[in-house]
Amino acid sequence: MSDMLRAPAEIKYAEELDWLESVDDGPKPFSWRLSPKMVRLFILGSERADGLDREISPKWFGDRSFVERSIVTLASDRGLLLIGDPGTGKSWLAELLAAAISRNSTLVVQGTAGTTEDHIKYSWNVSMVIAKGQSRASMIPSPIMTAMEGGVIGRFEELTRSTSDVQDALISILSEKYVSIPELDTDNIVFAKPGFSIIATANSRDRGVNDLSSALKRRFNFVRIPVVTNKKSEAEIVRFRTEELLRRHDIELELPPTLLDVLLQSFADLRAAASSASSDDERLESALSTAEQIGVLEDAILHSNFFGASALTAEALAGSLVGSLARRSPEDLAILNKYWHGVVEPRSREHGGEWDGFLSGGRKAIETLS
Known part of the structure; x- marks a missing residue:
């Protein structure tokens, strides 16, 4: 950690996550590393009623219902969209969820005006293609495709900052749970493994920049994170x-x-x-x-x-x-x-x-x- 300017949550809290995993006897959906109760406990911190031998510090401060709804969504086959004003902790909550569930919060696509479909599907290693032709070995999977292959959580930051073409490419991923690779004759479909899901964030002040289509909205459960006023x-x-x-x-x-x-x-x-x-x-x-x-x-x-x-x-x-x-x-x-x-x-x-x-x-x- 001393060599990192900012360590991701799964490294920063690795010892705590290891301990929680060792004492966790609850049912775990798919490939989850922690049960839903332990994921909630990791994020919100422990209480005396939890009966643990050590204290778990809170890492996100907000309404318990937001965290529980987020966890339940990720245990289903729907994507999770965290929406709210800037600075409300959407990205931090997404990182903590991915760290607790998959022990990997770094499979992230950053939505911008320059984000393309390649950023959420795949691209090619040009030198390898020239030397040996197109194959799975010469393909560069996106963070989302890597999450699909591993059955883990992928993240998409600032979804409404990306163009409608990029947003539309997410529809087939969220509904069909696979990505086709038409350039290949064989081994040309990547199927999502159980446990795969996407956590997206959106800035409510960006409304009107690139509004989400109704088709994409239907494939997300929305959790609105309010500004903390207490x-x-x-x-x-x-x-x-x-x-x-x-x-x-x-x-x-x-x-x-x-x-x-x-x-x-x-x-x-x-x-x-x-x-x-x-x-x-x-x-x-x-x-x-x-x-x-x-x-x-x-x-x-x-x-x-x-x-x-x-x-x-x-x-x-x-x-x-x-x-x-x-x-x-x-x-x-x-x-x-x-x-x-x-x-x-x-x-x-x-x-x-x-x-x-x-x-x-x-x-x-x-x-x-x-």
């Missing part, structure tokens, strides 16, 4: 990710709980302002997701560690927030300036404490960028 849950997510960052960088830096409260309250205020705005010019371009909160906090921590004191300050947090959210000039800067004058300043006069430093740090950052 402060307690959001605090757990932000703290969990921040502690991972501190361990990865071997940073010893104090994270005052009062500063975390300031960050959570600021995002809640900005979301409320965005929901009441009458036009896009009055809304920040940022989705104000939990993932963006984590990014703001990580930026402030790294800045404080390399260029500041031994503790995170409200000034550094405010500067990071303004720098991260002010993407459009002058629109976003005007929105943030209004928030600092209309909300942060009165709150500083009323409560003082960390809000005083947050006020001055934000003002300085806005002035610098203006």
Whole structure:
């Protein structure tokens, strides 16, 4: 893991997965490495009622029903589509599901405008084709085809970012469960083995980019992941990710709980302002997701560690927030300036404490960028 900038979930939590597999006596669908109950437990963490000899830490924070519905879908013959706003943890949940079920979360196709049918089916090794002709040996299977042959989970990120031709190619894979290779005379069909399924993700803000056809929608079970608005849950997510960052960088830096409260309250205020705005010019371009909160906090921590004191300050947090959210000039800067004058300043006069430093740090950052 020390040689990887970011280890996939099946490597990062390998010891935990090995232990769960060793004590798992529940029924397992197809080629699953863990039973559905153990998959849920791996993702959401253990409770005292589970009766395990060790604690399993939670890795995804959200409603239990979303995880259970996702697991049940993957145990059927339908694909799973996780849909929601940016930063709601769709990709992380997909990775955890694939790691727990197949011990391989890396069979991924990234949907973009440049994604082609070859990326989800197969392509050819040109030099081998020239030397020996077309054969299974000269074929390069896509991650999806590799998942089919292994009876494991394949992933498709940002499905609505890919073109309709690519989306249509998924229909036969999800319904017929095989891929034809017309270039070959023999051994020209790859059949999916039991256990194969696809987890796709889609950004709800991309609606209208490349809408899914009704035929493709019918082959997916939809699980909509909402934005986390519960402060307690959001605090757990932000703290969990921040502690991972501190361990990865071997940073010893104090994270005052009062500063975390300031960050959570600021995002809640900005979301409320965005929901009441009458036009896009009055809304920040940022989705104000939990993932963006984590990014703001990580930026402030790294800045404080390399260029500041031994503790995170409200000034550094405010500067990071303004720098991260002010993407459009002058629109976003005007929105943030209004928030600092209309909300942060009165709150500083009323409560003082960390809000005083947050006020001055934000003002300085806005002035610098203006």
